[in-house]
Amino acid sequence: MSASTTRFTRTSKALFHEPNALVGAGLLLLIIVISLIAPLISPDPTVVNPLHRLAPPSLEHPFGTDNLGRDVFALTLWGGRASLLITAISTAIAVILGYAIGVLAGYFRLFDSIVMRIMDGLMSFPSVVLMISLVGVLGNGVIPLIIGMSITLIPATARLVRGAALSAKELTSVESARAIGARTPRILIRYIAPEGVSVVIVQTTMALATGILVIASLSFIGIGLDPSTPSWGGSLSSAQQYFNPAWWMAVFPGLAIFVTVLGLVLVGDALRDVLDPRSSRG
Amino acid sequence: MLLYALKRLAALLPTILVPMVLLFVLIRLAPGGPAGALLGDEASPEQIQALNNQLGLNEPLWRQFINFLGSLVRLDFGDSLFLKANVTGLVLDRLSVTATFVILSMIFALVLGLITATIASRSHNGPLDRILVGFAVVGNAIPSFWLAVMLIGVFAVQLRWFPVAGYAPPTDPIAWAQHLILPVFCLGVLQAAELFRYSRASMLDSMSQPFVATARSLGLSDNTIQNRYVTRMTLVPIMTVFGLSLGTLLGGAVILETLFSLPGLGQLLLTAVQRRDYPLIQGCAFFIALIMVIANLIVDLFYAAADPRIRYGKAS
Numbered sequence: 035m036s037a038s039t040t041r042f043t044r045t046s047k048a049l050f051h052e053p054n055a056l057v058g059a060g061l062l063l064l065i066i067v068i069s070l071i072a073p074l075i076s077p078d079p080t081v082v083n084p085l086h087r088l089a090p091p092s093l094e095h096p097f098g099t100d101n102l103g104r105d106v107f108a109l110t111l112w113g114g115r116a117s118l119l120i121t122a123i124s125t126a127i128a129v130i131l132g133y134a135i136g137v138l139a140g141y142f143r144l145f146d147s148i149v150m151r152i153m154d155g156l157m158s159f160p161s162v163v164l165m166i167s168l169v170g171v172l173g174n175g176v177i178p179l180i181i182g183m184s185i186t187l188i189p190a191t192a193r194l195v196r197g198a199a200l201s202a203k204e205l206t207s208v209e210s211a212r213a214i215g216a217r218t219p220r221i222l223i224r225y226i227a228p229e230g231v232s233v234v235i236v237q238t239t240m241a242l243a244t245g246i247l248v249i250a251s252l253s254f255i256g257i258g259l260d261p262s263t264p265s266w267g268g269s270l271s272s273a274q275q276y277f278n279p280a281w282w283m284a285v286f287p288g289l290a291i292f293v294t295v296l297g298l299v300l301v302g303d304a305l306r307d308v309l310d311p312r313s314s315r316g
Numbered sequence: 317m318l319l320y321a322l323k324r325l326a327a328l329l330p331t332i333l334v335p336m337v338l339l340f341v342l343i344r345l346a347p348g349g350p351a352g353a354l355l356g357d358e359a360s361p362e363q364i365q366a367l368n369n370q371l372g373l374n375e376p377l378w379r380q381f382i383n384f385l386g387s388l389v390r391l392d393f394g395d396s397l398f399l400k401a402n403v404t405g406l407v408l409d410r411l412s413v414t415a416t417f418v419i420l421s422m423i424f425a426l427v428l429g430l431i432t433a434t435i436a437s438r439s440h441n442g443p444l445d446r447i448l449v450g451f452a453v454v455g456n457a458i459p460s461f462w463l464a465v466m467l468i469g470v471f472a473v474q475l476r477w478f479p480v481a482g483y484a485p486p487t488d489p490i491a492w493a494q495h496l497i498l499p500v501f502c503l504g505v506l507q508a509a510e511l512f513r514y515s516r517a518s519m520l521d522s523m524s525q526p527f528v529a530t531a532r533s534l535g536l537s538d539n540t541i542q543n544r545y546v547t548r549m550t551l552v553p554i555m556t557v558f559g560l561s562l563g564t565l566l567g568g569a570v571i572l573e574t575l576f577s578l579p580g581l582g583q584l585l586l587t588a589v590q591r592r593d594y595p596l597i598q599g600c601a602f603f604i605a606l607i608m609v610i611a612n613l614i615v616d617l618f619y620a621a622a623d624p625r626i627r628y629g630k631a632s
Contacts, residue, residue, distance in 0.1 A: 166589055168342065173592070
């Protein structure tokens with residue numbers, strides 16, 4: 035326990051000295067807090083006001099209004115709630131399952147040769163296309179999105195953890211554990227699985243970023259989320275026809291997606307540099 | 317080389333099989349059966365029966381699976397439920413637009429990514445390098461469709477330099493180019509950001525190799541070292557990233573095609589999904605997977621040509 039605690043403090047200290055990590059974490063915190071307290075600080079984004087259609091930014095409507103007279107500020111604050119929640123749940127499912135699959139595949143040859151083939155097959159298929167086809171078959175809604183997103187995100191985690199598990203298997207600690215009679219489940223949990231932790235932490239940020247982008251792409255083309263649910267992708271898709279003069283309809287929801295993904299990418303890169311200096315991209 | 321190609325092809329088969337089997341299973345798991353999901357609550361039992369017959373869902377499951385595998389081999393997915401035409405024909409009609417779009421974006425991304433990576437690695441940690449790295453980080457986080465909406469707004473709607481959307485056949489080269497410039501730029505520039513990061517890292521890596529110091533001590537100029545040794549060394553890792561980024565590129569193309577109204581595979585897939593046209597969804601997914609397999613095979617063969625060790629050694 036104490037070993038992992040010191041590792042944790044060491045990692046967080048190192049991260050504290052990375053300006054990029056701080057900026058990224060700040061951006062993420064901003065988005066999360068805004069999404070959580072949106073109902074408290076902003077008007078109802080679904081209120082339609084035909085008299086105030088396409089109004090430019092003003093004190094009353096800081097981000098202007100859209101083609102139905104809805105407040106773009108409110109739409110932007112609310113727009114992340116559904117997609118962030120869906121992405122967080124799917125990433126959690128994908129990381130847990132991917133972790134388990136990766137550890138088992140790294141340790142058991144037979145399991146590896148069958149399951150990793152399936153994972154490779156899924157992984158080389160474009161994730162957006164996979165999501166569109168899965169949701170197309172399962173139908174729209176939150177549950178199909180979570181199922182599809184989890185399936186899409188599992189392979190990358192499984193593959194990275196498998197790599198870590200493969201090299202962990204060769205460690206002398208594993209050999210000595212087996213020599214003193216440790217059983218396979220104990221070896222897997224105590225010796226192999228911990229080697230995958232840092233890989234999984236970095237991969238989680240990448241999976242979250244992919245998830246946010248894919249869900250936004252899908253709601254942009256009108257698939258998945260109910261069109262009446264506020265979403266950044268959905269707001270952007272109605273913004274297309276009104277760019278002139280209502281540029282604010284396109285700018286702010288897009289900026290929200292950008293800030294979220296940028297935060298995740300910055301934190302992910304910094305984590306990679308700190309946790310896994312070998313694979314750092316310089 | 318032929319043996320190697322066949323081996324790689326066998327290893328790439330799951331790319332087609334796994335997503336197709338997944339769709340096969342999920343279609344049959346739809347609540348109320350696929351026919352119920354398609355026709356809605358008001359459908360009469362006769363209508364459901366008829367649709368089940370058309371989709372081959374009345375046969376036993378093992379039979380359906382054999383038929384499904386057969387359809388993959390014969391490239392025949394039956395008729396689209398709504399467009400009332402053969403799925404393979406519909407897909408092949410759209411293929412050339414998507415292929416043109418993706419290939420042009422790929423070339424643009426490759427050229428831009430490699431040039432900027434060369435510039436950045438030559439001035440490592442200099443101001444130019446830092447600016448380019450900053451751009452790449454930002455480019456990684458920009459959703460392609462947001463960039464596209466903004467660029468359409470500025471360059472097509474305001475300035476009227478380009479058409480807002482649509483496609484012209486290459487028989488009219490000027491109109492064709494005008495319709496493709498914006499979509500290719502949007503897709504390619506973001507991909508270039510990704511390629512830039514990997515190429516720069518890999519160029520910096522090869523520049524710290526001893527053979528570069530040797531070349532320099534022999535009095536070779538920076539340009540000669542760069543062009544003759546460093547660029548060649550970095551080609552293989554760059555091809556790896558390139559192979560991996562094909563999926564992102566194709567996925568981005570699907571979204572941008574619907575936005576720019578390019579009559580390609582992506583648009584067809586979207587129509588199929590909106591109408592839950594199962595045969596058409598399967599057909600589109602199949603051909604997208606097939607494109608991935610062919611592209612990856614080309615990348616693999618390029619590797620083998622660039623590095624003979626891969627051909628004879630443990631090809632993984």
